[in-house]
Amino acid sequence: MxxxxxxxxxxxxxxxxxxxxxxxxxxxxxxxxxxxxxxxxxxxxxxxxxxxxxxxxxxxxxxxxxxxxxxxxxxxxxxxxxxxxxxxxxxxxxxxxxxxxxxxxxxxxxxxxxxxxxxxxxxxxxxxxxxxxxxxxxxxxxxxxxxxxxxxxxxxxxxxxxxxDGLAEAAPNGRPAVGVDRGVKVAVATSHGKMRDRRFVTPGETLRLKRLAQRLARQKKGSRRRAATRAKIARLNARIRHRRTDFVLWTADRLTRDHGLVVVEDLEVKSMTAAVKGTVEAPATNVRAKAGLNRAILAKGWGGLLTGLQHKARYNGSRIVRVPAAYTSQRCSACGAVDAKSRESQAIFACTSCAYIGNADVNAARNILAAGLAVTGRGDLAVGRSAKRRPPEVQAA
Structure with missing residues (x-):
């Protein structure tokens, strides 16, 4: 490969x-x-x-x-x-x-x-x-x-x-399946209840980036001092980016090594992190909140995790399946009821139909796993109509 x-x-x-x-x-x-x-x-x-x-x-x-x-x-x-x-x-x-x-x-x-x-x-x-x-x-x-x-x-x-490297793609490892939910508070939550996260930037680096940005705004464009400030910012951002890359690859290797099937949501990260656009007649609203959400999503490396999973799966004998993300955070993994009110907060999921209470990210990961098992059980290779679904019965004339 x-x-x-x-x-x-x-x-x-x-x-x-x-x-x-x-x-x-x-x-x-x-x-x-x-x-x-x-x-x-x-x-x-x-x-x-x-x-x-x-x-x-x-x-x-x-x-x-x-x-x-x-x-x-x-x-x-x-x-x-x-x-x-x-x-x-x-x-x-x-x-x-x-x-x-x-x-x-x-x-x-x-x-x-x-x-x-x-x-x-x-x-x-x-x-x-x-x-x-x-x-x-x-x-x-x-x-x-x-x-x-x-x-x-x-x-x-x-x-x-x-x-x-002269290696062939690894055979299926036959290990249990897992559902993976990607979040902004916790980077990765699995259906088994494990949470994986890491702080990519220290408080000192955050303060230094802020001060360098203020210095950059006051410096003259095209000057040598401005170029030196931009180089310092680039070195800090590269350090943060390398930590994120190390985390997502480490996580992807563990997930594909310990599980034969890894199910993730089919998210359009590029569209989700697009800036809010408005017109003169209808100005954009909640711009600062959307910008903060975009930064939080990109900071957790959602796209890099999926790329890492696809790469590591070749060597660890695992399979990656993507399922639709609709209602995975609002559906109860115990009874299957869908209600937006069940998501009480970012961390707590309390079903309004049954007595289930648990972590919201873990609940979503279990729903993702159930959807992935349903897809693979029907023989689907992607999101779409199953090739093994039973044909409709012919109604009598």
């Missing part, structure tokens, strides 16, 4: 400057290619990767700075753009901002990538035009390299190596 290995790079100042140049070139190629595709669409025409790659080769003659970047990275940028436009549509693909987008580029040819281990804690990788670059050997490579992606995160450069 294909899997990823991420390592911290130790670029020299010259390599770091050249990596920034490559990332800028890839960003310009992406934005120019996207604008060209949209211009073609406006007049009812189409342009694909082959034609754009040919035009880029001609553009190198007029813009010499394009020749400084490795050709494969620029071609891979156009391939990624082509895939994004075919998957999401030309008008939904986003621009790459110099200020907001993380600098990154990919080397797709494994024949041009050489990885060597230098010592117990260090290794080095040879990349086209960048030469040999040292990195922290934090884990074994464990496979054959297929491609390499270089990205800047929180002021530091990383390399992600896609490797073929």
């Amino acid at each position: 294909l899997t990823g290995r991420r390592y911290l790079l130790a670029f020299t100042p010259e390599q770091e400057a050249f990596a920034e140049l490559i990332a800028d070139a890839c960003r310009v190629v992406w934005n120019t290619g996207l604008e060209q595709r949209r211009a073609y669409r406006r007049r009812g025409a189409f342009i694909g990767y082959v034609e754009q790659a040919r035009q880029m080769a001609e553009a190198k003659k007029a813009f010499g700075w394009l020749t400084q970047a490795p050709s494969h990275t620029l071609q891979q940028t156009l391939r990624d753009l082509d895939k994004a436009c075919r998957t999401h549509g030309t008008w939904k693909v986003r621009w790459r901002s110099k200020r907001r987008s993380a600098p990154s580029f990919r080397f797709p040819d494994p024949r041009q990538i050489v990885v060597e281990r230098l010592s117990r804690g260090w290794g080095r990788v040879k990349l086209p035009k960048l030469g040999w670059a040292r990195f922290r050997w934090s884990r074994t490579l464990g496979g054959q390299v297929r491609n390499a992606t270089v990205v800047k995160d929180g002021g530091r450069w990383y390399i992600s190596l896609c490797v073929e």
